[in-house]
Amino acid sequence: MQAKLSVVALSVAAALAMAGCGQKEEPKPAAAPAAPAPVAKPEVVVKLGHVAPMTGPQAHLGKDNENGAVLAIEELNAKGLEIGGAKVKFELLAEDDQADPKQGAIVAQKLVDAKVNGVIGHLNSGTTIPASKLYFDAGIPQISGSATNPKYTQQGFKTAFRVMANDVQQGQILGEFAAKQGVKTVAIVDDRTAYGQGLADEFRKAAEAAGIKVVANEYTTDKATDFKAILTKIKSTKPDLVFFGGMDAQGGPMAKQMKELGVKAKFLGGDGVCTPEFMKLGGPAADGNFCSLPGQPLEKLAKGPEFRDKFTKKFGAEIQLYAPYVYDAVMVMADSMKRANSVDPTVYLAEVGKTNYDGVTATIAFDEFGDLKGGAISIYQFKEGKLEFVETLGGAAAEPAAAPVAPAEKK
């Protein structure tokens, strides 16, 4: 009996002490149920929403994202975090937005109704952008691990963050890379989707800034299979490089048709073509071409291989794409709650912006927009049916001091 009492006393004391550390006196609804509790440790359930397409053509990526979040939450719960004097239990509310903007808003409304403490996602920029307005109106912090469209964080919503380099950063670095390779003239093709066009535009700016001449701007769609007409035109301008802003399903056949038409230029693309699918569809024509992925290869990261092991052991599946980023997004949110010593969105939101967290994918800190500071981009080359790491460009992984002084962590 005595032991129990002392535990209660301790935790109350701890609560008081920690509350003192917080900037302001908050009513803290989270801590409220602790008062009458006869139990040793009050428990608070923290609901995190997670949104990704779980059905439709991108379901495999959605599942991958969700697995990343599930892994993070299990670890957090196993650790037994204490926030605001209460033991915190994280709970995941997974929703499916079908990659459809209309559905994205409906699902976001659902999470707002459920009064979640934070949202991880969505996967696609197209659904993340309209949903971010709802979260902003409700004051709920949102961290996406995969929405790379720059617009998402440029709307002036204080609640919107992402833990991945955006298309602007990626396009710029691809432009720099092209210049480094000694490319003098480039033809740019994009697929007229938000992703492809955004990436191609940024690449164009960076390439022109680096003194590369853009000799052709051509366009296709995300459903096309025949690129001969535009490639023939590109051939007549004799570029050193063809840059493609788009996905693997078009990029692969495009590389193949380039070869058939005798276009001598190399092919460069963003993360959309940096997949095994590209090699499958491009066949031998894929060889020797370049592409980029945000972040660094897991193998090069301190915690990368360990994360891969954990992940494959738990789910019996390989990491598809964004799972490590989603994992980090959950961790950043939990870390912010810990630093704010509150799970109340209005309180810990301020701390999310001040994050300086050593994650799996990078040392995560946000700029004034909520974008990842100095996001690194890695370049890969296709060689004999394999993606070979070439180099990592950009990124401030080595200079964590850049972040404003974050409040010291309490153990």
Add this chain to the structure above:
Amino acid sequence: MKRWLNPRSALGITLITAALVALPFVVAMGGQAWVRIVNFAILYIFLALGLNIVVGFAGLLDLGYIAFYAVGAYTWALLASPHFGLHWPIWAILPIGAGLACVAGVLLGSPTLKLRGDYLAIVTLGFGEIVRIFMNNLNAPVNITNGPQGITLIDPVAFGAFKFSGNSQIFGFTISGPQKYYFLLVALAVIVVIINLRLQNSRIGRAWQAIREDEIAAKAVGINTRNIKLLAFAMGASFGGVAGGIFAAMQGFVSPESFSLIESVMILAMVVLGGMGHIPGVILGAVLLTFLPEVLRYGVGPLQMAVFGKMLVDPESLRMLVFGLALVLVMRFKPAGLWPSPERKRELTGGA
């Protein structure tokens, strides 16, 4: 007008009104998300009734109806967002959107007047694609539509200082954003229903019907088929424009991918499935096709889990499969739609 005053229909109207007023509050018990779903259902009713004028009344097969919706949505997005720094009020934008859509309708209508049936179908389909492709590409050389990136931060509907987004207090009640939009949409839908009803029995309505049944005969009895057909296109298009404007305001974000061909097909399916030219039927079609996918989404997945213990078929593909089957089966067994107008039913059952 007499009919409106008889006690039975008065009671009916009162009951329907009461139900419509109570609906968003009842549905909200399941969460505001359901209010949003209801709102989309009403928006689709609105669109289906607009298309009904073209397809149902005048018998002109239009596979590019979504283009007018897109015109309305982009009009709102451009005139009430930071994109051009314009923030015009609703009473200015909605008429402009309807007007532009109307012009688009006439533009589509005038070269296609001579075409019939299937030729018209492919041309309207092409027109819908043309509008979408232009919206997708008009970001260069002059940035008008912002291309595939779409337009964000669109203003919500507002009357003076009264905004439709977020909660507000009315007579001591808290009323949420989606609930406010609900009432706006219902009001607009009621207006459209009344216009549709009045049109149906008007001179114009009968002229449309005549054209639908036999264009040559219609011409012979002195109907100016050219103008009357254009009028159908123009009116249908204006409704699409208004619906588009509300959609943009409600979503706060528009991008060309919301206006794809499949949306046109969906709206046409609502009209035909419900019962072409019959207003209650069209409303039924719109409501069914909006809710069916939602029901399937929450029903099919869990059901599979319960019966087989795992997901055998991705609910999304099953949902589309059931949707396709519904179209085929309804057409097979009820070729005039689920709730056809009485005259049409008679025509179909009473021999050739």
Add this chain to the structure above:
Amino acid sequence: MDIFLQQIINGLVQGSIYALVALGYTMVYGIMGLINFAHGEVVMIGTLVTITVAGSLIKVGMPVALAGLAGLTASVLVCMALGWGLERIAYRPLRNAPRLTPLITAIGMSIILQNVAMIVWGRNYLTFPHLLPKIDFEIAGANFTAIQLLIVLVSGMTMAGLAFLVYRTKLGMAMRATAQNPQVAGLMGVNSNRVISAAFVIGSALAALAGVMVGTYYEIAHYQMGFMLGLKAFTAAVLGGIGNLAGAMAGGILLGIIEALGAGYIGDLTGGFLGSHYQDIFAFVVLIVVLMFRPSGLFGEKTGDRA
């Protein structure tokens, strides 16, 4: 000049593919005035069946040519059965329904076929086995391959074969009679049900052929590949005058060449304002302009009243 020639070749090959698919549309439309919106989906099924059959036969060690032939045969058979089934189950009961009804049914069938294909073959893009050796030719600086040559030849021959069938055989005569007036044809002893079934079966066999050609050419396939192809082919059929075999052929090739030249030259002609991002529009604009002046297409006869 070599670039111009290359664009013409690109357009000719693409156009031949459109034409091959358009022939199927036109065949069915000419006889019963029905747009079989699901035709593009039959092409897709044809490609996917070939991948499965030829792919697995190659895997067990059958020579490529033989496996390819087996794949082609299998896909033609499957598609013929599919076409027959489509007509029997979906369209025949609607023969006297209002004219929008079969259109909605066709759209419904198209959705069903796509989703069934997705459940069977999955969502990913599939690679088509290499059935033909890659032989390159070069004329005046323009490249083309044996496959491209084959596509143009096959579609030309198919059209000629169909024309022979329609104008020189007894079945063809029955088809033309049914097209003009099914009732009267019936009185003259033509079994119009059988004739219409035959039209569907032949159209679907053509779709399978087109599917194999498309697969061999691009070497990829996907459950959604049929939709856009079907739409373009339908545009081609209308452009040429739907219901007319030569029209479908001409419409297809015209459409292919317009697209290639449009993507290749319009951008330069308009100072970059209308570039290849408007490639899909050129076809529709040409279609609208043609229909404004010739409401039943380039080669269309008076078919308007059937609508």
